[in-house]
Structure formats: structure tokens, C-alpha cells
Amino acid sequence: MSLLERVRACHGWRPEAYRPWTVGESVVGHVRHDLAARLGDFPEVFQVSDERVALRSGLDDFAARSAAVDAVVRQLAEAGAVGRYREEAYPVVPRWGDAPLFKMDRGAVPDFGVRGYGVHVNGLVEGPDGLKMWVGKRSMTKPTGAGKLDHLVAGGQPHGIGVFDNLIKEAAEEADLPEALARRSVPVGAVSYRCERAEGLRDDVLFCYDLVVPADFEPRNTDGEVDFFELWPMDKVAARLAETDDFKFNVALVIIEFMVRRGFIGPDDPDYMAIVDGMHLAA
Amino acid sequence: MSLLERVRACHGWRPEAYRPWTVGESVVGHVRHDLAARLGDFPEVFQVSDERVALRSGLDDFAARSAAVDAVVRQLAEAGAVGRYREEAYPVVPRWGDAPLFKMDRGAVPDFGVRGYGVHVNGLVEGPDGLKMWVGKRSMTKPTGAGKLDHLVAGGQPHGIGVFDNLIKEAAEEADLPEALARRSVPVGAVSYRCERAEGLRDDVLFCYDLVVPADFEPRNTDGEVDFFELWPMDKVAARLAETDDFKFNVALVIIEFMVRRGFIGPDDPDYMAIVDGMHLAA
Numbered sequence: 001m002s003l004l005e006r007v008r009a010c011h012g013w014r015p016e017a018y019r020p021w022t023v024g025e026s027v028v029g030h031v032r033h034d035l036a037a038r039l040g041d042f043p044e045v046f047q048v049s050d051e052r053v054a055l056r057s058g059l060d061d062f063a064a065r066s067a068a069v070d071a072v073v074r075q076l077a078e079a080g081a082v083g084r085y086r087e088e089a090y091p092v093v094p095r096w097g098d099a100p101l102f103k104m105d106r107g108a109v110p111d112f113g114v115r116g117y118g119v120h121v122n123g124l125v126e127g128p129d130g131l132k133m134w135v136g137k138r139s140m141t142k143p144t145g146a147g148k149l150d151h152l153v154a155g156g157q158p159h160g161i162g163v164f165d166n167l168i169k170e171a172a173e174e175a176d177l178p179e180a181l182a183r184r185s186v187p188v189g190a191v192s193y194r195c196e197r198a199e200g201l202r203d204d205v206l207f208c209y210d211l212v213v214p215a216d217f218e219p220r221n222t223d224g225e226v227d228f229f230e231l232w233p234m235d236k237v238a239a240r241l242a243e244t245d246d247f248k249f250n251v252a253l254v255i256i257e258f259m260v261r262r263g264f265i266g267p268d269d270p271d272y273m274a275i276v277d278g279m280h281l282a283a
Numbered sequence: 284m285s286l287l288e289r290v291r292a293c294h295g296w297r298p299e300a301y302r303p304w305t306v307g308e309s310v311v312g313h314v315r316h317d318l319a320a321r322l323g324d325f326p327e328v329f330q331v332s333d334e335r336v337a338l339r340s341g342l343d344d345f346a347a348r349s350a351a352v353d354a355v356v357r358q359l360a361e362a363g364a365v366g367r368y369r370e371e372a373y374p375v376v377p378r379w380g381d382a383p384l385f386k387m388d389r390g391a392v393p394d395f396g397v398r399g400y401g402v403h404v405n406g407l408v409e410g411p412d413g414l415k416m417w418v419g420k421r422s423m424t425k426p427t428g429a430g431k432l433d434h435l436v437a438g439g440q441p442h443g444i445g446v447f448d449n450l451i452k453e454a455a456e457e458a459d460l461p462e463a464l465a466r467r468s469v470p471v472g473a474v475s476y477r478c479e480r481a482e483g484l485r486d487d488v489l490f491c492y493d494l495v496v497p498a499d500f501e502p503r504n505t506d507g508e509v510d511f512f513e514l515w516p517m518d519k520v521a522a523r524l525a526e527t528d529d530f531k532f533n534v535a536l537v538i539i540e541f542m543v544r545r546g547f548i549g550p551d552d553p554d555y556m557a558i559v560d561g562m563h564l565a566a
Contacts, residue, residue: 096557097553097555097557163550187546187548187550189543190550190559205556207549207550260470262471263470267446267447267470267473267490268446270379272379272380273380276472276473277475277563280559
């Protein structure tokens with residue numbers, strides 16, 4: 001077991017098992033061949049060939065594309081052919097900073113191999129006995145990563161809300177963080193990866209933040225999604241990461257990014273560049 | 284002008300102008316076609332085809348490979364066909380952490396498109412009036428980046444010395460940093476890029492460090508390679524970076540990495556992901 005294994009678990013997919021999903025010239029996702037065949041049943045929305053799934057060209061604005069895709073997603077979700085409908089829309093953007101082409105329900109995002117964005121907050125306490133990190137345990141009822149170890153605050157980035165505003169909202173829901181405290185979160189970079197998981201193809205960018213909380217602050221979950229929070233010394237976090245896969249796969253990646261950034265490992269480690277390169281999707 | 288332009292200046296090359304240089308199955312560099320033709324004059328060292336330049340297979344240990352390549356490099360340097368011989372050897376490693384296959388003179392590394400490694404130290408002062416960074420001005424006699432703005436400490440990674448030991452050595456030579464102070468440098472990650480420069484194809488990994496120095500510390504150059512050092516507020520550094528190309532191209536990349544890591548820019552900037560992705564070589 002090693003940190004590098006945790007990093008590698010976030011990468012690797014079989015491109016031959018998928019065909020690209022395109023909107024005009026933009027690739028917006030990757031669809032498994034069996035789902036692609038099924039999408040052929042909706043010729044008013046999808047133009048399916050052996051090479052790709054194309055969104056039909058008449059659908060040429062955000063509202064039309066969103067409505068057409070959503071109608072199909074709802075039918076497929078009811079039929080159990082894609083993930084459970086989550087009632088939360090993700091923006092579909094060819095590149096970060098572009099206007100979204102459309103929105104689609106979060107539950108189907110991995111089925112369509114669409115890039116998802118999220119926010120992850122390293123909750124830190126700096127004290128005389130060293131650096132500690134708040135660790136949460138995900139509820140067994142979570143649709144992904146049930147029972148896994150998690151960040152103080154982490155969540156997907158829905159359509160229609162800024163990244164920092166989303167962080168503030170998630171911080172209140174997941175850990176009962178007062179807004180004034182959550183606003184001290186500092187953006188420190190992003191990790192990205194593409195890998196096959198039970199729920200489908202995860203093609204994610206996670207915006208990473210550090211937040212130093214007061215030593216006497218106690219997070220408290222308010223939405224039932226976290227069983228408990230514990231404050232762990234960094235050496236306990238590092239050992240658990242290296243020796244087990246108890247942390248959710250993408251939480252592990254963000255914490256390893258933190259360890260790289262704060263000098264817990266350095267270039268004299270032969271794995272260093274493989275770990276650093278693994279913080280980002282290989283193009 | 285923008286930070287993103289500085290990032291983009293570190294990327295982009297024309298693969299069609301080069302052919303790979305291989306040792307066994309490993310690609311160790313990329314050689315311009317005109318230099319490849321010239322290497323055909325040394326059939327005891329290089330096996331040149333239209334597709335690649337291969338190191339001759341009889342050369343099967345570090346010493347044999349290093350000696351054979353060095354003999355050619357010295358002749359080509361004397362003939363002016365590659366960069367000036369620098370009397371400093373770089374290790375040639377297919378992947379960081381591997382044993383070097385051979386070493387070659389630093390002066391020819393960009394001509395052969397070999398990956399070079401370096402260390403860059405952000406020299407920081409944290410005070411009541413905000414964060415400041417030490418900026419050096421490179422001497423007009425430097426073989427690359429003459430007259431450009433630089434880090435407190437930066438240097439190539441030669442063969443046969445550890446990364447951190449090299450940092451200590453460079454810190455003493457370039458900025459007269461006492462060893463005890465230089466040892467406080469914290470590894471914070473690495474940037475990588477491949478781009479065409481006057482000296483050839485730069486395919487570099489730079490190990491980045493942060494070093495907080497006392498407010499009353501004054502760096503002093505001891506090797507004649509720095510004209511002066513100045514302590515700049517971060518907003519002056521950021522403005523000069525965004526508005527000019529006064530910083531050496533790769534120093535700019537490392538300082539922008541620092542700005543990402545310390546929250547000077549965040550995900551609500553539409554350029555954010557393009558900047559973050561530009562910290563690393565696209566595979």
C-alpha cells in the first residue's frame with residue numbers, strides 16, 4: 001500500500017468501452033456502448049452512430065438542450081438504465097469558464113461520462129502539537145462512497161451557483177460552519193481525474209480549499225450525510241491514507257495534494273513526480 | 284497581457300520538427316531533424332533513421348553511454364552545432380526516481396530535447412504589511428534569460444547530488460543564504476512544461492519550494508550571476524507578471540503556481556482551470 005496507489009486509483013479507464021458524446025464540435029462526455037445503443041431509441045434527441053453519440057443539431061440553445069436531455073434522463077432513470085434521479089442539475093461546460101451548453105441531472109452525469117466539478121475543503125487546526133485535519137465519516141445511506149472517510153466539507157458543484165457560494169452552502173449543511181468562518185477558506189488549486197467507478201465514468205475537477213478553524217470549533221452535521229467528525233493528527237491521516245482505502249477515492253487525492261503542497265513529501269522520494277503528475281488528468 | 288499568457292508561453296512545440304531519441308525502449312529526448320542528420324556522422328554512437336535517433340545498442344551501461352555521448356557533444360559544441368559546453372552534467376532519466384541511464388553536459392540538453400530538472404525557491408517575507416517576495420535580476424552575462432527577473436534561488440539539477448542538497452548549494456552561491464536558513468525551504472510541488480526556446484527544446488520539471496526568510500535578511504549574490512535583489516510586495520510581483528514578460532519564462536510559471544496555491548486567484552476566475560492545467564505538461 002502507498003500514497004501512489006491511492007493516486008493511481010483515480011486514473012485509468014478503457015476508452016474502447018465508450019464512444020464520445022458531442023454537441024457540435026465539443027466533446028461533452030463519453031457513453032458506454034450499451035447505453036449508446038439505448039440512446040438510439042430517442043432519435044429526436046440523440047443521433048447515434050458507431051463512432052459517437054451526437055446531440056441532435058436542432059437543439060441549439062441552453063433551454064432546448066437541457067429540456068430534451070432531461071426528458072431522456074428521467075425515462076432512463078425510471079427504467080434503471082442510468083443512476084437514480086437526484087433532483088440536482090450539473091452544468092455541462094466544454095471548458096471551465098465557458099457558458100454551460102446545457103444542464104443535466106447529477107445522477108446521470110457518470111453514465112454519460114460528463115465532467116463534473118466539485119469543492120473539497122481541508123479543515124485544519126494548527127496547534128502547538130502540530131497540524132491536524134478534520135475527518136468525517138460518510139453516512140451508510142450516501143449514494144456513493146457510503147461509510148468512507150471524507151473531508152470537513154465536500155460537495156458537487158450544481159448549475160447556477162458560484163463555486164465559493166456553493167462552498168458556503170455545503171459548509172453550513174454538512175458541518176454547521178458559520179458563514180463568517182467558511183469564508184476564510186482559501187482556494188489552493190484543483191485536482192482532476194477520469195476513472196471507472198460503480199456509478200459510471202467519473203471525469204471530475206475538484207476545486208481544493210484550505211480552511212484553518214479555531215481549536216475549539218466542533219463541526220456538526222445537519223443533513224444526516226455524516227456519521228461523525230474527528231480531528232486527526234496529520235500523521236494519522238497520512239498513515240490511514242497510505243495503508244488503507246478507508247478514505248473516499250477522490251478525498252484521498254485531495255489530501256495527497258495537500259501533503260505535496262505542505263511538504264509532507266518531497267522530490268527526494270522516488271514516487272514524487274508520479275504522485276505530482278497524478279494530481280491531474282493526463283490529456 | 285495576462286497570467287494565462289505567461290503560462291501558455293511555457294507550452295507548445297512542433298513535434299513534426301523533431302524525431303525521438305531513444306535508448307532501448309525509452310524515449311529520452313527529441314532531436315531536431317537537422318541535428319539528427321548530423322548525428323548520422325557518429326554511427327558508433329547513434330543509429331539514425333527517419334523515424335528516430337537511437338543510441339547504439341552496444342552501449343549498455345551508464346559509463347559507456349555517458350562517455351560515448353559526451354565525446355559527440357564535445358565535438359558538436361566545438362563546431363557550434365549545439366550549445367556551449369557548460370562543464371556540468373545532467374542526469375538522463377526516463378522517469379523521475381529511475382536510475383540515470385547516462386549523464387550529459389547541460390549545454391547540449393536543450394539541443395537533444397532531454398528532460399532537465401531544476402529547483403526554484405520562492406523567497407518570502409511575511410509581515411504586518413502583507414506578503415512580499417524576493418526578486419533577483421539575472422546578470423546580462425547569463426547564457427539564458429539574461430537580464431530577466433528571477434527567484435531568490437533557482438538552478439538546474441546536476442547529476443550526482445540530491446535535490447535538497449543542490450538547493451542548499453545554490454542558495455549559498457546565488458544569495459549567500461546560510462545553510463540553516465536554506466534548510467527551512469519547504470517542498471510544495473513541481474511544475475513541468477515543454478517549449479521551444481532560443482537554446483532548443485526545453486522539457487523541464489522544476490521542483491518548487493517556499494522559504495520564509497526573516498524580515499531583516501538581505502540576500503547577497505556571490506557568483507556574479509545576479510545584478511541585484513529586491514523585496515517586492517506580492518501585488519507588485521503579480522502586476523509585473525501579468526503586464527510584462529520581465530520575469531524569466533519559467534520563473535513566471537513557478538510564481539503563478541505560488542499564486543494559485545496561496546489563493547491569489549480562485550475558481551471563480553474563468554481562466555482558472557486553464558492556468559491550473561498549464562502548471563503541468565500535457566501528456
